[in-house]
Amino acid sequence: MTPVAERFQKALTATSRADVLAALRPRRATALGPLEINRLVAHLRQLGEPPVAVKLVLLRTYTTDLLKTYWPLEGLLNGLDISVYEAPYGVIHEEGGAGTEDAKPDMACFFLRAEDLHPALRDPVSALSDEARATVVDEAVAQLDNILSSFRRASPLALGVVTLLPPMHGPELGQFDAMAGESSGDLRSQLKRRIAKNLREKHAAVLFDDLDELAAEVGRATLFDPRLWFSSRFPWSVAGAQALVRRLVRYATVLKYPRAKVIVLDADNTLWGGIVGEDGPDGIALGPEYPGSAFVAFQRRLLDFQQRGILLAMCSKNNPDDVAEVLRDHPHQLLRESHFAAMRVNWEPKIDNLKSLAKELNLGLDSFVCVDDSPHECFQVKQQLPQVTVVAAPQQPVEIPWTLDDIPSLEILSLTHEDRERTAMYVQERQRKQLATRSTDYGQYLGSLEMEMTVSLDDRRHLQRIVQLTQKTNQFNLTTRRYLETDIERMIEHPDWLVADFSLTDVFGDSGIVGVALVNGLRGTTAEVDTLLMSCRVIGRGAETAFLQTILDECAQRGVQRIRAQYLPTRMNGLVKDYWPRHEFAESDGWFHADLPHRAFSEASAIRVTVVRPTSGGSRAAARASVSSS
Amino acid sequence: MHQIETVKDLMAATFGIESDRIGAQTAQFDIVEWDSVGHLNLMLSLEQTFGVTLDVEQMTQLTSVPAILQYLEAACRPQ
Numbered sequence: 001m002t003p004v005a006e007r008f009q010k011a012l013t014a015t016s017r018a019d020v021l022a023a024l025r026p027r028r029a030t031a032l033g034p035l036e037i038n039r040l041v042a043h044l045r046q047l048g049e050p051p052v053a054v055k056l057v058l059l060r061t062y063t064t065d066l067l068k069t070y071w072p073l074e075g076l077l078n079g080l081d082i083s084v085y086e087a088p089y090g091v092i093h094e095e096g097g098a099g100t101e102d103a104k105p106d107m108a109c110f111f112l113r114a115e116d117l118h119p120a121l122r123d124p125v126s127a128l129s130d131e132a133r134a135t136v137v138d139e140a141v142a143q144l145d146n147i148l149s150s151f152r153r154a155s156p157l158a159l160g161v162v163t164l165l166p167p168m169h170g171p172e173l174g175q176f177d178a179m180a181g182e183s184s185g186d187l188r189s190q191l192k193r194r195i196a197k198n199l200r201e202k203h204a205a206v207l208f209d210d211l212d213e214l215a216a217e218v219g220r221a222t223l224f225d226p227r228l229w230f231s232s233r234f235p236w237s238v239a240g241a242q243a244l245v246r247r248l249v250r251y252a253t254v255l256k257y258p259r260a261k262v263i264v265l266d267a268d269n270t271l272w273g274g275i276v277g278e279d280g281p282d283g284i285a286l287g288p289e290y291p292g293s294a295f296v297a298f299q300r301r302l303l304d305f306q307q308r309g310i311l312l313a314m315c316s317k318n319n320p321d322d323v324a325e326v327l328r329d330h331p332h333q334l335l336r337e338s339h340f341a342a343m344r345v346n347w348e349p350k351i352d353n354l355k356s357l358a359k360e361l362n363l364g365l366d367s368f369v370c371v372d373d374s375p376h377e378c379f380q381v382k383q384q385l386p387q388v389t390v391v392a393a394p395q396q397p398v399e400i401p402w403t404l405d406d407i408p409s410l411e412i413l414s415l416t417h418e419d420r421e422r423t424a425m426y427v428q429e430r431q432r433k434q435l436a437t438r439s440t441d442y443g444q445y446l447g448s449l450e451m452e453m454t455v456s457l458d459d460r461r462h463l464q465r466i467v468q469l470t471q472k473t474n475q476f477n478l479t480t481r482r483y484l485e486t487d488i489e490r491m492i493e494h495p496d497w498l499v500a501d502f503s504l505t506d507v508f509g510d511s512g513i514v515g516v517a518l519v520n521g522l523r524g525t526t527a528e529v530d531t532l533l534m535s536c537r538v539i540g541r542g543a544e545t546a547f548l549q550t551i552l553d554e555c556a557q558r559g560v561q562r563i564r565a566q567y568l569p570t571r572m573n574g575l576v577k578d579y580w581p582r583h584e585f586a587e588s589d590g591w592f593h594a595d596l597p598h599r600a601f602s603e604a605s606a607i608r609v610t611v612v613r614p615t616s617g618g619s620r621a622a623a624r625a626s627v628s629s630s
Numbered sequence: 631m632h633q634i635e636t637v638k639d640l641m642a643a644t645f646g647i648e649s650d651r652i653g654a655q656t657a658q659f660d661i662v663e664w665d666s667v668g669h670l671n672l673m674l675s676l677e678q679t680f681g682v683t684l685d686v687e688q689m690t691q692l693t694s695v696p697a698i699l700q701y702l703e704a705a706c707r708p709q
Binding site: 031033034035038065066068069227228230231232234238 | 639643644667670671678679684685689
């Protein structure tokens with residue numbers, strides 16, 4: 001049997017969706033035939049793992065009908081039951097007329113060509129002047145704005161994914177294209193950059209997916225089928241169509257399933273070749289020579305995932321000193337102790353270690369991706385902790401660097417400063433805990449941290465992070481109200497609302513934005529704390545009190561005389577049930593009240609607070625200035 | 631011969647219908663599910679399954695079971 005056929009047979013006999021998926025890896029270069037697809041779909045349907053329904057709308061200026069063969073399999077492989085509604089061919093612009101309104105999609109994919117955004121992009125562009133190029137890009141982006149605005153009115157909640165058909169030919173100037181300052185390739189890069197920037201700044205929950213990346217993955221010669229393109233306006237080959245669908249289904253998977261937050265790595269035969277306890281730190285395979293070179297490449301790839309805000313952790317059966325020596329002293333080890341948010345190097349059962357890692361990191365096991373070369377360990381985790389994503393490290397060292405490239409939950413839909421800094425924050429927290437255990441007096445410990453809090457009011461630049469915090473904070477969250485970008489945007493604009501967030505620095509570093517308060521009713525005498533939440537990692541240092549103090553002071557300064565607030569219990573937020581009484585709020589009829597101005601809380605004294613107000617000269621800022629001066 | 635069975639399976643899978651609706655003389659106009667998109671899918675399925683390559687003209691001609699079988703017999707005949 002050929003390797004592909006062998007993997008297909010293995011997939012057909014697998015007894016869980018995860019095992020079917022594992023059998024088909026690596027997915028690249030695996031184009032399945034129609035009968036194989038049918039059998040896999042039937043097999044996945046009878047595994048007894050009910051898929052989650054997801055609705056897609058396709059808006060297109062070229063044919064997408066032939067993709068329909070591939071949605072069901074790709075969906076089921078990822079636990080999704082995908083239904084697809086194809087808007088009438090060519091209709092991307094009509095107000096709600098594309099039928100998206102009734103479809104109530106979870107996701108809308110735009111299949112566009114550059115020339116749909118600007119007619120000049122149909123013609124040669126190398127000779128255009130700088131000025132003309134700038135105009136073309138501006139107008140193309142404006143055209144996309146129009147398309148997206150009508151889409152957003154029709155489908156307020158769907159995730160939008162915008163694509164541009166990759167060029168079917170090489171660049172205008174041939175092999176010289178990259179050498180020319182002004183070229184078709186350069187204009188395309190400019191256009192893509194501007195589209196992405198515009199989406200980031202103006203269109204909440206709309207992403208640009210770069211299909212030129214798909215072309216790089218599949219290869220231009222393999223991606224297209226000219227027969228189908230010139231006869232039926234369908235551009236993709238069978239292999240291209242499957243890779244495209246796979247790419248788009250990843251977004252749907254991230255929408256419907258928990259995102260991965262931690263990659264838990266085994267050490268021996270995963271991060272390096274060989275067994276450090278037996279071969280010794282000098283004897284493991286790690287370095288410029290094969291097979292060590294493949295393990296170095298995998299470690300390098302892991303750093304990429306860290307850039308997405310995903311933590312690395314280690315869980316390995318080993319003597320701690322052996323592993324520590326490699327991490328500290330091995331000349332070719334890329335991942336040092338400071339790259340790991342947490343480590344379990346011991347002889348305890350893997351299950352116990354994973355549970356205690358979840359506890360230490362304060363993250364659910366459903367956000368864990370666990371990589372191990374031992375089939376025995378993998379099997380055990382799958383059996384006992386089915387919510388963990390288990391990935392077997394390939395037996396062939398050359399395949400190791402791609403171990404995690406096919407896992408949809410490792411894709412991200414947004415990226416904030418906090419995501420990039422996340423590992424550093426966990427490492428700092430570990431250092432703080434070490435300092436706390438050394439200090440005898442808690443007040444003295446807090447003082448030695450030299451904490452400074454920055455509270456930002458109505459700061460649009462923090463929009464994404466504020467939304468992210470309302471979406472995912474469960475424990476320190478008084479009301480657990482989830483908001484979208486459009487909601488928070490409206491609150492920032494509205495004079496009745498105060499949108500406050502804070503970040504905290506200390507001797508160990510900057511926490512990034514970790515707390516949010518949303519207060520309503522600022523133009524009246526009584527204001528209401530709609531939302532108050534905080535990331536768990538800053539609790540216990542007085543931040544929860546200093547932040548509240550700042551909010552109360554701000555409200556008092558704006559003429560508010562009374563604050564009311566709620567605690568809405570959930571399964572997760574028992575931690576804060578006494579929050580309001582502890583801050584001297586009196587309870588009546590299920591509400592908590594406090595009169596303003598409030599006396600200064602002593603618990604907040606170890607933190608120095610700076611308040612940052614919006615500086616833009618908009619009407620909102622002017623309105624605020626007049627309020628604070630009255 | 632078993633080639634016709636494979637073709638029937640392919641057609642049933644491609645059009646999402648029972649294979650007993652397909653006989654030795656079935657043509658495109660007999661099966662409502664055999665529309666233009668279904669036809670292209672069927673052509674791609676034939677290519678993948680039998681390792682043949684069709685040009686656009688052949689694709690437009692293979693619109694019945696006899697035409698498909700005749701083509702396959704010629705294309706797959708051992709040299």
